[in-house]
Amino acid sequence: AQSVTQLGSHVSVSEGALVLLRCNYSSSVPPYLFWYVQYPNQGLQLLLKYTSAATLVKGINGFEAEFKKSETSFHLTKPSAHMSDAAEYFCAVSVGGTASKLTFGTGTRLQVTL
């Protein structure tokens, strides 16, 4: 079975600083990997996805993530944080199949300070 570990339940950065949210996965087959963002009392919005094409994936809102098979990682980065980036971020893994079931990490809450 696949799993995802998000290191750090809370991350705080200053506005304009680099954002780095960590995600490590475990999967016995080549995975599909996703990052989602959730604002308070809203559903999850897809930021980006890795589906075995380019290892560096660019998403919306200036975020990107790099798939590193040797490290089983899919960390999310953004060069310069904005106040509007404050939200909860979830990493998720799927091993495909008709059902496309996702296994989510426990989430990382990003705080952006002035």
Next chain:
Amino acid sequence: SQTIHQWPATLVQPVGSPLSLECTVEGTSNPNLYWYRQAAGRGLQLLFYSVGIGQISSEVPQNLSASRPQDRQFILSSKKLLLSDSGFYLCAWSGNNGGQPQHFGDGTRLSIL
């Protein structure tokens, strides 16, 4: 484009009362459909998923049930709510090819008194 609708947005119910949450998808056909629960301070727990009309798979034993009476309609139900059923319920859809991302509704905040 595809859209997903969930209602109601918030719901307050007494213990022991029934529940019906509805989710509909527009702009796509034969989607996979999912129900998740998100408890306070925790991640998402997959409750049910469906790959077709009348096909429901349950991920965890619980007090809830799901039905898919039409291709783009997914309903979450309970005959008698428990306090532990409180949480944020999210519906999602995906394409039916492997590795598709899921797209989420805005959720229903359910409070049990």
